[in-house]
Amino acid sequence: MSEKKTILTETADGMGIITINRPEVRNALNSQVIREMREVLQEWRENDQVRLVVFTGAGERSFAAGADIAQLNRRTFQDGLAGGLQGLYDEIEMYEKPTIAAVNGYALGGGCELAMACDLRIAQENAKFGLPELNLSIIPGAGGTQRLARLVGKGRAMDMILTGSVIDAREAERIGLVSRVVSQGQLMEEVRKVADAILSKGPLAVRLAKMVVHTGFETDQRTGLILEKLAQSLLYTTEDMREGTAAFLEKRKPRFKGR
Numbered sequence: 001m002s003e004k005k006t007i008l009t010e011t012a013d014g015m016g017i018i019t020i021n022r023p024e025v026r027n028a029l030n031s032q033v034i035r036e037m038r039e040v041l042q043e044w045r046e047n048d049q050v051r052l053v054v055f056t057g058a059g060e061r062s063f064a065a066g067a068d069i070a071q072l073n074r075r076t077f078q079d080g081l082a083g084g085l086q087g088l089y090d091e092i093e094m095y096e097k098p099t100i101a102a103v104n105g106y107a108l109g110g111g112c113e114l115a116m117a118c119d120l121r122i123a124q125e126n127a128k129f130g131l132p133e134l135n136l137s138i139i140p141g142a143g144g145t146q147r148l149a150r151l152v153g154k155g156r157a158m159d160m161i162l163t164g165s166v167i168d169a170r171e172a173e174r175i176g177l178v179s180r181v182v183s184q185g186q187l188m189e190e191v192r193k194v195a196d197a198i199l200s201k202g203p204l205a206v207r208l209a210k211m212v213v214h215t216g217f218e219t220d221q222r223t224g225l226i227l228e229k230l231a232q233s234l235l236y237t238t239e240d241m242r243e244g245t246a247a248f249l250e251k252r253k254p255r256f257k258g259r
Helices: 033-044 077-082 083-092 109-115 145-154 154-163 169-175 186-200 203-217 220-235 239-249
Strands: 005-013 016-019 054-055 064-065 099-103 106-108 118-125 128-130 167-170 181-182
Touching: 005 033, 033 083, 054 064, 054 109, 054 181, 054 186, 064 099, 064 109, 064 118, 083 109, 099 109, 099 186, 106 109, 109 128, 109 145, 109 220, 118 169, 118 186, 128 169, 145 154, 167 169, 181 186, 203 220, 203 239
Parallel strands: 016 054, 054 099, 064 106, 099 118, 106 128, 118 181
Antiparallel strands: 005 016, 128 167
């Protein structure tokens, strides 16, 4: 396990894990966390041994309980326009490799927005989700006003944002904010299981499926279908497609090579 000042990183069996390591402040997100996450994501972008990225938080209480309020208090108009955290989450959402948020406690504000930027969200039963930024007279500005509505619908998103209400893991699962909830102590075991399922698939197909879903969701269905057709046509030219179909016909596990 590699250690920076605010995050821990670990790689094993195709999976890279980024752990926000500020448990004394509930893993609050400050400018150094943003910078170190960006550095690691850039390194792993070029690392073929890392095929999937997991985000989680140190300790047993928090995934990430929002922005560092001490830094937030000093933010200016120019800081808002720079959109550092929003930019990082945009990068995570469109990252070439699949991403999983392993939510092990409070995911509030920027922590909830980090989870929503990931492709999948798996929550431990003690997890809590919320966007309480209006209590500080700001809005969820790292993608929260947009991603929450797209995940759970405009009405529920408006309710959560305007009231600042915090919901538990089961409610988050019910409304579609998370895809799975697991018992205490079972989180990383479930994450590993999901990661293994993804990593067993054709890497190029995983990458293109992610790209087409994200990009197509932001446009009309006809344009999305054209993107789908082009991605499929490209995959038809790959050795991995030949290997995948051959393995199915020969009743064996495929040996994919693409990245």
